[in-house]
Amino acid sequence: MLAEVAIKNFAIIESVTVSFQKGFTVLTGETGAGKSIIIDAIHLLVGGRGSSDFVRHGADKAEIDGLFLIDDDHPAIDKCSEFGIEIEEGMLLLKRDIYPTGKSVCRVNGKLVTITILREIGRTLVDIHGQHDNQEMLNEKSHIHLLDEFGGETIKNALNEYQAIYREYTKVKKDLASLNENEQMMAQRLDLLKFQLNEITAAELKIGEDEELLAEKKKLSNFEKLFTSLTTTYEALQGEQKGLDWLGLALTNLEEAQTVDEDLKEMHDVVSNSYYQIEDIVHTLRDKLDELEYDPNRLYEIENRLNIINQMKRKYGESIESILEYCAKIDEEIEMITNRESHIETLNKKLQSIEKDLLVEANNLTTLRKKVAKKLTDSIHKQLKDLYMDKTVFEVNFFEEENVEFRPNGIDQIEFYLSTNPGEPLKPLAKIASGGELSRIMLALKTIFSQHQGVTSIIFDEVDTGVSGRVAQAIAEKIYSISVNSQVLSITHLPQVAALCDHHFFISKEIKDDRTLTSVKVLSEQERIEEIARMISGTHITSATEEHAKELLELASQFKYQHN
Incomplete structure (x- = not known):
């Protein structure tokens, strides 16, 4: 609310x-x-x-x-x-x-x-x-939706069945339209796709290749900094009077000390573990330094390769994965265009099969809608009778078409029609008389549809x-x-x-x-009584109008009690 x-x-x-x-x-x-x-x-x-x-x-x-x-x-x-x-x-x-x-x-x-x-x-x-106001109910395009809402789950389920097939129907039609383009356009499209496929294939892209190359480029670009840092680290740890030597001396002395004081065992174990861990690190550093080799040609190769990859990304996708996906897609399209006539025949057969299924679901939807339309008509006639318009005739008009046209909501074209006086022809709801008559008609419709629209x-x-x-x-x-x-x-x-x-x-x-x-x-x-009395009589309020106002409120209370 x-x-x-x-x-x-x-x-x-x-x-x-x-x-x-x-x-x-x-x-x-x-x-x-x-x-x-x-x-x-x-x-x-x-x-x-x-x-x-x-x-x-x-x-x-x-x-x-x-x-x-x-x-x-x-x-x-x-x-x-x-x-x-x-x-x-x-x-x-x-x-x-x-x-x-x-x-x-x-x-x-x-x-x-x-x-x-x-x-x-x-x-x-x-x-x-x-x-x-030009309300939704006066808009004939919304009438089919209002009828479907009134029909509830029965119509909703049938419509879902129809729309599932309709989505496949529109996809096949789109594929057919694409294949039925003129020969010149198709030839130009085929040339373009082949060029793109050859360019991507020639690049020989591999997933994750760009990340690996960037990491290698970073190392080569910072070779001197990396070599100096690793050398300094190694020399600080390995050699006479260096870090590992002093840590070994500490370990030897703690081994002797723990034989005198057992409380030092835990400290000895920590230093022992640290010594052997750092010893492993020293060996790894030595191997790493032996492997390090600066190759300016390799850096040039990496930069060239990354340039090719970036060109591919600018043309065909944000990542190597998306480029390869696009490559697979155009490969399929090339096959489709190359074997165009065969695919057109296959798609036409598929479309005919889908149309048969779609027509079955559409006719089922129409049958259900006509049953719901009868219930809706009866409900609205009852509402109009309550509003003293019992001579008014309401009808849900289904337009008959020579050629069936499949639409997102079925094959039906629906509009609400009305005749407000006996002997007058039914007319579209949007063209009926205005004033108090229109107010009552719209109120009758609103009473029915407010239960189905979910408006706050x-x-x-x-x-x-x-x-x-x-x-x-x-x-x-x-x-x-x-x-x-x-x-x-x-x-x-x-x-x-x-x-x-x-x-x-x-x-x-x-x-x-x-x-x-x-x-x-x-x-x-009390203020309500006075205001309703004013509404009854105008500016001058009398005791009689106040009594009338009280009577209206009492009758209203009785009505609400009976309808709650």
């Missing part, structure tokens, strides 16, 4: 911090008080289009911070992981700063991200629905405009039912909606030092 949002220097808001709870929250207040500005800020926080107009006059920048609390299986976790963003203890902190120049700086859990990444993550967290918070920005009476009550009950599965925030002018909320915020504004300031207040039970 959205736990907290902090807004600073945004439009008429100087500084506001709002903490939200689970369930159903409403924001009410006079027109122009700043209710929609708060929703605008949340919209920008999750990747909405920014503008310098949002920066409060005279401020350096507008700042919006939002804290989201998410479960371990929330889709935002995979999305953040995709962009290398860590989430700890289920907390996701989004931050967006907007400057007077129009520039935006976005962060997710402290990491700088682009507006595109912020939008990708934000899409999994918040769904803002306003009366005139759903925000309704005055979706109840243009309705009243029993329809208003039906909308209120429908919004509340959505809040059972998702956190819901709603800006409303309807007392019926406000009465059903779990948390009520009052938005107001005042003039201070010739500047407009917006403030947010959590209403107590």
Whole structure:
């Protein structure tokens, strides 16, 4: 859920911090008080289009911070992981700063991200629905995904089966397209590959060769320093009156001393071990010095060889391993091009076989989708009936195509169609009437899909405009039912909606030092009664409107008790 949002220097808001709870929250207040500005800020926080107009006059920048609390299986976790963003203890902190120049700086859990990444993550967290917004549900391209989400595991498993074969299908098609390039291009490609193969083969590269050569070059380049150091070390240890001689003298005397004092045995053993270890080192040093030989020609050979290896790395890979891998790859491609006709025939046969399997899975997916579409249609008709739109007809339209086209999600093209009045033809959802009618239709759809989309918070920005009476009550009950599965925030002018909320915020504004300031207040039970009474009657509150407000709250409590 959205736990907290902090807004600073945004439009008429100087500084506001709002903490939200689970369930159903409403924001009410006079027109122009700043209710929609708060929703605008949340919209920008999750990747909405920014503008310098949002920066409060005279401020350096507008700042919006939002804290989201998410479960371990929330889709935002995979999305953040995709962009290398860590989430700890289920907390996701989004931050967006907007400057007077129009520039935006976005962060997710402290990491700088682009507006595109912020939008990708934000899409999994918040769904803002306003009366005139172009929502996902109005976009016909998303309808197949919504239907699949409604279908649950049944569709998911069938889609996975289809997509596994589809991936192989696209690979074979890509290989065929590559082989079907024109003769001239293929000939040029073959010449290039043969040149590269010959060049790499002639280099006779061996894995680990460069490391060995670098180590040898280091020794030869520092031969004098190495020879002097080893000689000095050897002469310090070996010879009359040198280190090993004195250590031997110490060992001889300790051998005699331990016969008198047994406590010296441990000391004797340590010195004895040291003597023989250093004696071994002296022998090794002597052999090493005998082996040392400076060969300037060898250094020249090493530098030439390393130069060849580095040239290969610049052309074909960062390491000898990757160069040899590339060599094997182009060797396969050369064989493929050389025997092009044979491979084309083989791939065509393979493609035909895959297409048959793919069509079986695609038809199975279509059959399942049509069954799910019927269930979805029945569910939406029930929701529309609850909203007093029982004459409205909803249909999931499957477009029939003459030629089957395999797509990532199957062969189906799907769009939601609707007819709001008897006798009228079904039309695409995106082209239906607006106003209160559209609000109810979208609310019905939202009620169904909110249980499947996994969005943390759903925000309704005055979706109840243009309705009243029993329809208003039906909308209120429908919004509340959505809040059972998702956190819901709603800006409303309807007392019926406000009465059903779990948390009520009052938005107001005042003039201070010739500047407009917006403030947010959590209403107590008595203050809720007064605010709902104001919403019922306008500015003048009477005892009758207060009683009406109390009655609305009582009815709301009964409704919530019955539906929990």
